[in-house]
Amino acid sequence: MEIKSICENKKQFLDLLLLADEQESMIDKYLERGDLFALYDSDLKSVCIVTRESDDVCELKNIATYEKWHGNGYGSKLLHHIFSHYKGKYTTMIVGTGDSPWILRFYEKNGFRISHRVKDFFIDNYDHPMFDDGIQLVDMIYLSKAL
Template identity: 60%
Template sequence: MKIELVLENKKRFLDLLLLADEQENMIDLYLERGEMFVLYDGDLKSLCVVTQEDEGVYEIKNIATYEQYQGQGYGKRLIEYIFEYYQGRCKTMLVGTGDSPLTVPFYERCGFTRSHHIKNFFTDHYDHPIYEGGVQLVDMVYMRRDFDLQK
């Protein structure tokens, strides 16, 4: 298993990006300003895009694993790598997600806790209804994990 930082031509991974964020113009809002990490285990399995939002505050904007590889630990391993990569620089890691029975428990297992939500985010910013696990996503749930910068 190897994880690589992608510095250019990030759109070549658009098919995987669209698994986590269904609308390309929304991906365009963060893709170039974010750092992209891709995980290979033989072939490409997962990716993650992280942006710096403030001094010491980073946000996971997109994390996706191809469907046939989901549930095998690739997403969790990528998040663990992200935590290591930003160690000493990140005091708070945020992630915004839908209030879904699929994603919220995943982030909780990775050490995130609920922070706040943005009402009607998905209905206001996407041109079509988005469903996950049979549930329409309406509000964005923000989750956070805080780190001690002294470590």
């Protein structure tokens, strides 16, 4: 297994990034200003993007694993890599996600705790309704983790 920092041609990972954030115009808002990491285990399994939000805070903007590899620990391995990478550079990492039980469990299992909610985020910022497991995403749930 290898995790690479990707500095050029980040759009080549768009198909995978769209699994976690299904509107390309939203990805475009953070893709170039963020650090992109790709996890390979014989081939590409997962990617994530982290942005600087302040002197003390970075944000996990996107993390995605190909669906056929869900449950194999690739997302968690990628998270633990970025935790180590940013420790000492920032004091806190935040992540925003939809109100989906399985996603919230994933983040909580990896040390994040619910911080706050942004009401109607998905309705106000996306050009189409977003669904996860048949439930429409409305509010953005923010979680944070001390680094």
